[in-house]
Amino acid sequence: MxxxxxxxxxxxxxxxxxxxxxxxxxxxxxxxxxxxxxxxxxxxxxxxxxxxxxxxxxxxxxxxxxxxxxxxxxxxxxxxxxxxxxxxxxxxxxxxxxxxxxxxxxxxxxxxxxxxxxxxxxxxxxxxxxxxRDEQLVRLSQNDALTGELNRTHLTAALAAAIEEAARYRSSFAFLLLGVDHLARINDAFGFDVADEVIGDIAKRIRARLRGGDVLGRFSGNKFGLILMNCTSDDMNVAAERLLAGIRDEIVPTRSGPVSVTASIGAVLAPRYARTADEAINRAQEVLEAAKSRRSGSFAVWRPDVARDAQRRTNIRVTDEIVTALNERRILTAFEPVVDARTREPAFYECLVRMRQQNGQFLLAPDVVPVAEKLGLIRLVDHRVLELVIAELAAAPGVRLSINISPETTMDADWWAAIESLMGAHPGVAERLIVEITETVAIQDIDGVREFVTRLKNFGSQIAIDDFGAGYTSFRNLRKLGVDIVKVDGAFVQNIASSPDDRAFVQTLIDLARRLDIRTVAEWVQDEQSAVMLRDWGCDYIQGQLIGLASPARPWSGSEAVPAA
Structure with missing residues (x-):
């Protein structure tokens, strides 16, 4: 210097x-x-x-x-x-x-x-x-690290800007959600690094098929959002098919070997059918799920649907009614007798959900349970029913009751905490409780249901498989689960007097169950002829219109059931 x-x-x-x-x-x-x-x-x-x-x-x-x-x-x-x-x-x-x-x-x-x-x-x-460094930080804040395309936040901002611009200039564009089908299977089969390679490759294929003014972003793990500017309905259809073919027709090369994938697309035209970014995203997701459930590798477009909108308004109303009924203790139980097929003496009572409306009328289980399951309220309903049934068992030492449990409740930690607490507070009731789970639940998660069955049997309760025959549970699985009772689906029982096929099916089920030491209940028994046939085939219990339908009155005392405190 x-x-x-x-x-x-x-x-x-x-x-x-x-x-x-x-x-x-x-x-x-x-x-x-x-x-x-x-x-x-x-x-x-x-x-x-x-x-x-x-x-x-x-x-x-x-x-x-x-x-x-x-x-x-x-x-x-x-x-x-x-x-x-x-x-x-x-x-x-x-x-x-x-x-x-x-x-x-x-x-x-x-x-x-x-x-x-x-x-x-x-x-x-x-x-x-x-x-x-500043530019790199900006890129990292705006772009997805794996694909280099916009991240969800900036994709949503670009979508909002596109809607505003299209409304101002009276133009239209399409918003597409492209979801890679069965990405979880690739994760399981090859590992997450290979799945990342697949995502990166698909991003490049999409980008190569877009025009200069179009926008691409990674919406979530397996989903991409696309904004196709100045796009008509016909343009959208052509673009979607081109994108799906570009993914479907070419194998993805990865370090673990070639992987074949497909994708599905849900799309909505904006601003005609979506005036906000949230509305566009929700509607594209809705039709994407519909496309996936229909067939992998398919394409669906959101359109107004009067019936769907009416059903949603009903769901909102029923949701409010269910929550209010829970808060006001208007969720009750009705008791349907299940009797010994030989003596016709009551063996136990199935507890069915009832919701008393503010006008005094009752909604039955088919009106309450499906909506509660769809809207995520079924666990609250099941908790309330459990409280009511345990209170009934505690008040009537000689009575046996059964309750139906929804699929979500079988894995609900809060439900288990509740039943452990209630069993501890009321010794002796567990041995008189039967818990029914549907066959569809059993076949979806055999190991999980076996754990559920084991825990309940440790309390002393019994387990029944409901609607047996409606699904595909094998008798090998029944033995593996360790269930005590099989309830044969009423759709097969109600016509045994007139249908040879139904007779053969029900008789075979009863015979196989008896060989495995599993008791059987036949549902929907409507006439004396059917009841006699079932008894002769070895069916243990029957229930249905012939025996008596569900009633809010306690059959063992003649008084009406009331909500537990």
């Missing part, structure tokens, strides 16, 4: 060592004087281009007047000789093909007698590394 006459380093040398350079700009003559460090900052730029303010302005992108603009903006009513600080950033290029050099310039300008700028003194620094 060079030193001055006193042995101290020169300012220009210090600046150069720190990666900076100083200048003085005489505005009247437009001449600029630089320290030596300017050569290393403005690489490959001719010194003549830096000799004047106008020459530097011609190099600046995107606006060559940025320096003059900042000076004009701060030049109002200044006193002569007053110094005004400023700071700006800009990019310069030696040529159109040269890389951009990002410059940070800070300094002061000085006012003349008329208050206008007469001289500028400043320092410039090369900020390429900081700029690159």
């Amino acid at each position: 060079a030193g001055g006459p006193t042995g101290r380093p020169e300012v220009s040398s210090i600046l150069a060592a720190l990666g900076g350079a100083a200048f003085v700009w005489d505005v009247a003559s437009d001449g600029m004087t630089w320290t030596d460090g300017a050569v290393s900052i403005f690489r490959d730029i001719e010194p003549a281009s830096l000799a004047t303010g106008a020459g530097l302005a011609r190099l600046i992108e995107p606006s060559g007047s940025i320096r003059a603009d900042i000076l004009r903006a701060t030049a109002h009513e200044r006193r002569p000789g007053e110094a005004v600080a400023y700071r700006i950033e800009y990019g310069v290029r030696a040529s159109a093909s040269a890389p951009m050099l990002w410059i940070e310039e800070s300094g002061c300008w000085f006012a003349g007698a008329d208050g206008k700028v007469v001289r500028v003194e400043g320092i410039v620094r090369l900020e390429n590394e900081r700029r690159a």
Whole structure:
């Protein structure tokens, strides 16, 4: 480093060592004087281009007047000789093909007698590394790390902007949600790294099939959102089929070998059928799920549906009614007798849900349970029914009762905590409780249901499989589960007097169950002839219209059931 006459380093040398350079700009003559460090900052730029303010302005992108603009903006009513600080950033290029050099310039300008700028003194620094870091941070905040496409937040923002623009200019566009089918299977079969490769490859295929103005983003793990600008309904259909074919027809090469995948698409036209980003997303997701449930690799478009909208309004109303009924203790039980097939003496009573409306009328289980299951309220209903049934068992020591449990409740930790607490508070009731689970639950998760059965049997309770025959549970699985009772689906029982096929099916079920030492209940018994046939085949219990339908009155005492406190 060079030193001055006193042995101290020169300012220009210090600046150069720190990666900076100083200048003085005489505005009247437009001449600029630089320290030596300017050569290393403005690489490959001719010194003549830096000799004047106008020459530097011609190099600046995107606006060559940025320096003059900042000076004009701060030049109002200044006193002569007053110094005004400023700071700006800009990019310069030696040529159109040269890389951009990002410059940070800070300094002061000085006012003349008329208050206008007469001289500028400043320092410039090369900020390429900081700029690159900033741009990387921006990219990370806006883009998905795996695919490089927009992340969900910025995709949603782009969708909102597209809706606003389309409404302003009376144009239309399509919003598509593309979901990779069965990605979980790829995760299980090959690992998450291979699934990531599949996602990355599909993103490239989608991008290659989009137009310049279209927008692509990763919506979630296996879903992409696409905004197809200036798109009609016909254009949307063509684009969707092209996208699906591009994914379906080409194998994805991965480090673990080739993987074949398909995708499904749900789409909505906006702003005609979606006036907000949330509405567009919800409707696209709705039809995407419908497409997937219909067939993998398919395409569905959202359209207005009067019946669907009416059903949703009903769901909202019934949801409110169920919650209110729970709060007001208007969820009750009715008791349907199950009798010995030989003696016709009551063996136990099945407890069925009833909801007393505010007008005094009752909604039956088929009106309450399916809606409660669909809307996520069934666990609350099942909790309430459990409380009622345990209270009945505690109040009537000689009675046996059964309750139906929804699929969600079988794995509900809160339900287990409740039953453990109630069993502890009322010794002796567990042995008189029968818990019924549907066959469809049993076949979906054999191991999970076996654990459920084991825990309940440890309390002393018995387990029944309801609606047996409606699904595909094998008798091998029945033995594996260790159930005590099989209830034969009433759809087969109700016609055994007139249908040879139903007779053969029911008789075979009863015979196989008896060989496995599992007791049987025939549901929906409607006539004496059927009851006699069932008895002769060895069926243990029967229930249905012939025996007596469910009633809120306690059959063992003649009084009506009331909510437990």
